[in-house]
Amino acid sequence: MQATLDVTGLKPFTKALACLSKYGDDLTIYATPDSLSLSSTNSSMSAYARYKFVKQFFVRYNVGDKKTGRDRLADGVQEVLTVTGQLLTKSLLSILKHRTVEKSVSRCELSIVEGISSDPDDEDNDSLESKLIVRLHCKHGVIKTHRLLLLTPTSLLAPGSPSTLSESRLTIGPRSVKDMIEQFPSTKTAKGNPQLVWTFSHTDVHLKSVDSFFDSKAGAQLSTELTISADEFDVYDIYCPPITIAFHLREFNASIAFADSLALPLDLRFTDPLSPLYVDLGDDTFEALFVISTSQVHGAGGGASQSRGASQAANGDGPNGNGRKRSRDEDEPRRLANRKKPMKVVQRTDVPGYHRTSEPELMPPPSSIPQRRSPQFSQPHAGPSSARREESEPLFFPPSSLSAPRPQSPLFTQHQQDPEPLFLPGSQPSQAIVDSGLGIESMSAAEFEAMFEGDEEEMELLGSQTLSQKQLMEGGESSLQRGKEEERKLEESETESDTEPEDDSMSFELLPTQESREGDKSFRPLFED
Amino acid sequence: MRFRACVENVPTFCKIMQVIDRLQKKCIIQFKPDVMRIICLSDANEAGIQVWSEIKVSTLFNEYRIQSNADNIISMNIASASLLHALQGIQNALATSGTGSGLGGEEVLMKLAKKNDQALLNFALTTPTRTGRLQSLTYDVRIEVLRALDMTKINEPLCPDADTLVLLPSLPTLRSPVERLRALSSTLFVRANIGPPTKLLLEVTGDENEVKVKVEFGVKYVQINRQEEEDAEAPGKDKERLYSVPIVAKSFVKFLNCHIVNGHVIAAICHRHCLILYFYIGSAGADAGGVLTFYIPSLVDDGPM
Structure with a gap:
C-alpha cells in the first residue's frame, strides 16, 4: 500500500x-x-x-x-x-x-x-x-x-449498527458540546474516567455527573447537574423521550477534541440505555465512527425507558450475553473467518495450561507463561461479573467466547499450533527423571513407592545421623541422592499431604536443580582451629 | 438551620479556595452572620501549618441569610477540591456566557440543602450559553455539618504580639531559593529585624553541619499603627536584632504553593514562637479580597539561634 x-x-x-x-x-x-x-x-x-x-x-x-x-x-x-x-x-x-x-x-x-x-x-x-x-x-x-x-492484526473488530427503528438522532456542534462538558469539573482533573448521565426529554437535556456521592463512595464529593435547552442541538430527534443514557467521557472527549479541531459537527445515534452510543462525523474525504458503550444508571430517574433498560440489563447480563453478541457481531463473513481461527486455536491450547496453573503443585511456576490468561480476560471467564460490567461493558465480543486471550503475534500463534507442554503429565517421564539415572521412568507406581520404602528402612537403621562416609561407600552416589531426596521428602511430608506417584515424579523433576543446595547441607567448618 | 446567599464575587472565592486546596484536602468553613471563616487544622498535614482566616461576608456574598440554633453559626467540613471545582465550574460558565468578570450579572445561589439525608452545599445558577439559550447548572458539594460542641474544641493558636512584621518578596521569587534550601535541611530558619534597613533571612544548616546557606532579602518593614511605631521607638527594642523562628521547611514550601494566586504577604515573626503569614488576596490593605492567615509553629529549638 x-x-x-x-x-x-x-x-x-x-x-x-x-x-x-x-x-x-x-x-x-x-x-x-x-x-x-x-x-x-x-x-x-x-x-x-x-x-x-x-x-x-x-x-x-x-x-x-x-x-x-x-x-x-x-x-x-x-x-x-x-x-x-x-x-x-x-x-x-x-x-x-x-x-x-x-x-x-x-x-x-x-x-x-x-x-x-x-x-x-x-x-x-x-x-x-x-x-x-x-x-x-x-x-x-x-x-x-x-x-x-x-504486526498481524489479531482480529478485525467491527461494531454492529444500531437498529434504526428506535434510534434517536442528535446533531450538535463541537463547541456547544464542549462547553457543556466543560461544566463538569471532574472531567478535567480526575485521573479516572468520569461518566455522565444524559437525560433527553422533550424540550430539555439534562446532564448529571455520575461521580455522585449518593453512591457513598468516599472519593466523590461533588455532584454536578446541567440542564440545557434541546434547541442547543441542531437536530433533536428522540425516539421516545425521556430517555437516559450514561457513558464514560475519556473517549468521548477525544472525539470532541477532534471534531473541535476541524470544526465538524457530531452526529450522535443511540437506541436505548444499554446499546452503545454511535458518533459519526466527517466530510467528503473521510468519515469517522466512534462507538462508546453506555452503562446502567443507578437510581437516576429515567421514567419508562429506564425500567425498560433494566429489564434488558437482566437479559444482557445473562450467563453468556448471547442476545447482545449476535447483534454486534454482524460482520463480513471473511472477517468472521479471520477472527474465528485464532480463537479456536487459543482455546485448545489454553485449557490444559489453565488447569495446570490452577492445580496445587510442587512445581515452581514456569519461567515463561505464554498460556496464562491475562487478568482482563480471565475475569469474564469466571462468570459475568456485574460490577465490572457496570463500569465498562465490552462492546465487541470475540465470536466464540470472551475468555480466550487474543494471540499477540505470529510467533505466538505458531506456538499454539505446535504446543510444547509446559507441564509434563504424570504418566510421561520427564527428561529430568531420565537424567537422574534412577530408572524411575520404567517403574510402576508400586515399584516406585517400594523404592522409597526401602530407603525409609535404611534411614531408620542408620538413625538420624546423616550420611556417614560409610553410607557413601555402601550406597554409592545414587543411593545418596535418593537418601537425600527422601530426607527432604520427610521434611516436607508435614506440609504436603499429596503423595501420589504422579506428584512424586514431579518432585523428582526438580532434583537436578536442587542438588547443589542439598549438597550444602553437610556441615563443614569454615575455619579449622 | 438555614443558610442561603448569593455568591457575588466568584473569582475571589475561587482564588481563596485555590490557595486552601493547595494546602489541605479538607477544611472547615464556618459561616457566621458577618464573616466566613476558613480553618485548616494542623492535624491533617504533617508540617504543622494552620490556616485561620476570616473573610467579610460582604466581600463575597450578598443577600446573605443565616439562621441556626448555635448563635446563627453554621460550621462544616468540606473537601476543598470539590468546592474549588464547583466554583471553577461556575466561573467558567459565567465566562462563556459573556459576562466576563463574573461579578454581578447572573445570580449564583448558594444554599444549604439536603438530598437523600446527605447535607450539601448547593450552588445553582442560570446562564446563557454561547448560542444565547439558557442553561441551568447545579453543583452539589458534599459537606459534613459540625456541631457547635465540636467547634468549641477547635481553638485558634495563641501567640504574643509579633516582634517584627515584614512585607515578603513576591512568592514566585521566594520559591526557587526555598526549594534549594529545603533540599539541604528539613529545618528552615526565618529571621528578620525591624530596621531600617530591614532584611529577611532564610537560613538552613545542613543536617550534618557541613554547610550553611543564608539567603538575604531586603524587605520593607510594615507598621501596623501608631501604637506600634511608638513601641518601636521605645528604647528596649533593638532595631538591628534579628528575630528568628525555626520552622519545618516543608510547611514554608506548602505555603509558597499559594503563588498561583496573586497577593501580598506580610510575615509576622514571634521570636522562637511562630511565623504568621498574612496572605492578602489581590492587593493588601482595606480593599483586599480576603485575608488568609497561615500559622506555622516554631520547632522546638535545639541550639543557639
Missing part, C-alpha cells in the same frame, strides 16, 4: 491519530483499494474508533501496486487487495506529531511493505516482517524515513 499526504491532509490525519491514541494503544490498519481505515479499541473493549479515509483524501493512494509488478509477485494469488497491519498508535503519532514535522514537512508518504516478499534485492522488502514505512519530505530536500514494524 502506498499513500501520500500533503500538508493539508497531514493535519487531520495526525489529529485523527491523536484521537485514536486516546481510544486504545493499538492501531489497526485496514487498507482496501478504495479507502484506508484506521481503527482502535480500548482495552476493556468498551469503546471503538474508526477513521475511514477515502482515496481522494490522499494525493496518491493505491493498494497492491500493479505498476511495479514486483509487489504483485509478492502478493501472489491474493484476489482481493487488502492490506492489514497493527502497530502502536503512539509510535506512528510520535513521528507525525513532532514539532518540526508540522513546520517543515511538505509531503508524507506512508507505505506498507508486506513481509512475504521473495525479492532479495529490494532493501525495503528483505525481511519476513511487514513494515510501515513513513517517509517525510521536508524542506531543503531533507527526507526522513521511519520504518515501523507491523
Whole structure:
C-alpha cells in the first residue's frame, strides 16, 4: 500500500491519530483499494474508533501496486487487495506529531511493505516482517524515513449498527458540546474516567455527573447537574423521550477534541440505555465512527425507558450475553473467518495450561507463561461479573467466547499450533527423571513407592545421623541422592499431604536443580582451629 | 438551620479556595452572620501549618441569610477540591456566557440543602450559553455539618504580639531559593529585624553541619499603627536584632504553593514562637479580597539561634 499526504491532509490525519491514541494503544490498519481505515479499541473493549479515509483524501493512494509488478509477485494469488497491519498508535503519532514535522514537512508518504516478499534485492522488502514505512519530505530536500514494524492484526473488530427503528438522532456542534462538558469539573482533573448521565426529554437535556456521592463512595464529593435547552442541538430527534443514557467521557472527549479541531459537527445515534452510543462525523474525504458503550444508571430517574433498560440489563447480563453478541457481531463473513481461527486455536491450547496453573503443585511456576490468561480476560471467564460490567461493558465480543486471550503475534500463534507442554503429565517421564539415572521412568507406581520404602528402612537403621562416609561407600552416589531426596521428602511430608506417584515424579523433576543446595547441607567448618 | 446567599464575587472565592486546596484536602468553613471563616487544622498535614482566616461576608456574598440554633453559626467540613471545582465550574460558565468578570450579572445561589439525608452545599445558577439559550447548572458539594460542641474544641493558636512584621518578596521569587534550601535541611530558619534597613533571612544548616546557606532579602518593614511605631521607638527594642523562628521547611514550601494566586504577604515573626503569614488576596490593605492567615509553629529549638 502506498499513500501520500500533503500538508493539508497531514493535519487531520495526525489529529485523527491523536484521537485514536486516546481510544486504545493499538492501531489497526485496514487498507482496501478504495479507502484506508484506521481503527482502535480500548482495552476493556468498551469503546471503538474508526477513521475511514477515502482515496481522494490522499494525493496518491493505491493498494497492491500493479505498476511495479514486483509487489504483485509478492502478493501472489491474493484476489482481493487488502492490506492489514497493527502497530502502536503512539509510535506512528510520535513521528507525525513532532514539532518540526508540522513546520517543515511538505509531503508524507506512508507505505506498507508486506513481509512475504521473495525479492532479495529490494532493501525495503528483505525481511519476513511487514513494515510501515513513513517517509517525510521536508524542506531543503531533507527526507526522513521511519520504518515501523507491523504486526498481524489479531482480529478485525467491527461494531454492529444500531437498529434504526428506535434510534434517536442528535446533531450538535463541537463547541456547544464542549462547553457543556466543560461544566463538569471532574472531567478535567480526575485521573479516572468520569461518566455522565444524559437525560433527553422533550424540550430539555439534562446532564448529571455520575461521580455522585449518593453512591457513598468516599472519593466523590461533588455532584454536578446541567440542564440545557434541546434547541442547543441542531437536530433533536428522540425516539421516545425521556430517555437516559450514561457513558464514560475519556473517549468521548477525544472525539470532541477532534471534531473541535476541524470544526465538524457530531452526529450522535443511540437506541436505548444499554446499546452503545454511535458518533459519526466527517466530510467528503473521510468519515469517522466512534462507538462508546453506555452503562446502567443507578437510581437516576429515567421514567419508562429506564425500567425498560433494566429489564434488558437482566437479559444482557445473562450467563453468556448471547442476545447482545449476535447483534454486534454482524460482520463480513471473511472477517468472521479471520477472527474465528485464532480463537479456536487459543482455546485448545489454553485449557490444559489453565488447569495446570490452577492445580496445587510442587512445581515452581514456569519461567515463561505464554498460556496464562491475562487478568482482563480471565475475569469474564469466571462468570459475568456485574460490577465490572457496570463500569465498562465490552462492546465487541470475540465470536466464540470472551475468555480466550487474543494471540499477540505470529510467533505466538505458531506456538499454539505446535504446543510444547509446559507441564509434563504424570504418566510421561520427564527428561529430568531420565537424567537422574534412577530408572524411575520404567517403574510402576508400586515399584516406585517400594523404592522409597526401602530407603525409609535404611534411614531408620542408620538413625538420624546423616550420611556417614560409610553410607557413601555402601550406597554409592545414587543411593545418596535418593537418601537425600527422601530426607527432604520427610521434611516436607508435614506440609504436603499429596503423595501420589504422579506428584512424586514431579518432585523428582526438580532434583537436578536442587542438588547443589542439598549438597550444602553437610556441615563443614569454615575455619579449622 | 438555614443558610442561603448569593455568591457575588466568584473569582475571589475561587482564588481563596485555590490557595486552601493547595494546602489541605479538607477544611472547615464556618459561616457566621458577618464573616466566613476558613480553618485548616494542623492535624491533617504533617508540617504543622494552620490556616485561620476570616473573610467579610460582604466581600463575597450578598443577600446573605443565616439562621441556626448555635448563635446563627453554621460550621462544616468540606473537601476543598470539590468546592474549588464547583466554583471553577461556575466561573467558567459565567465566562462563556459573556459576562466576563463574573461579578454581578447572573445570580449564583448558594444554599444549604439536603438530598437523600446527605447535607450539601448547593450552588445553582442560570446562564446563557454561547448560542444565547439558557442553561441551568447545579453543583452539589458534599459537606459534613459540625456541631457547635465540636467547634468549641477547635481553638485558634495563641501567640504574643509579633516582634517584627515584614512585607515578603513576591512568592514566585521566594520559591526557587526555598526549594534549594529545603533540599539541604528539613529545618528552615526565618529571621528578620525591624530596621531600617530591614532584611529577611532564610537560613538552613545542613543536617550534618557541613554547610550553611543564608539567603538575604531586603524587605520593607510594615507598621501596623501608631501604637506600634511608638513601641518601636521605645528604647528596649533593638532595631538591628534579628528575630528568628525555626520552622519545618516543608510547611514554608506548602505555603509558597499559594503563588498561583496573586497577593501580598506580610510575615509576622514571634521570636522562637511562630511565623504568621498574612496572605492578602489581590492587593493588601482595606480593599483586599480576603485575608488568609497561615500559622506555622516554631520547632522546638535545639541550639543557639
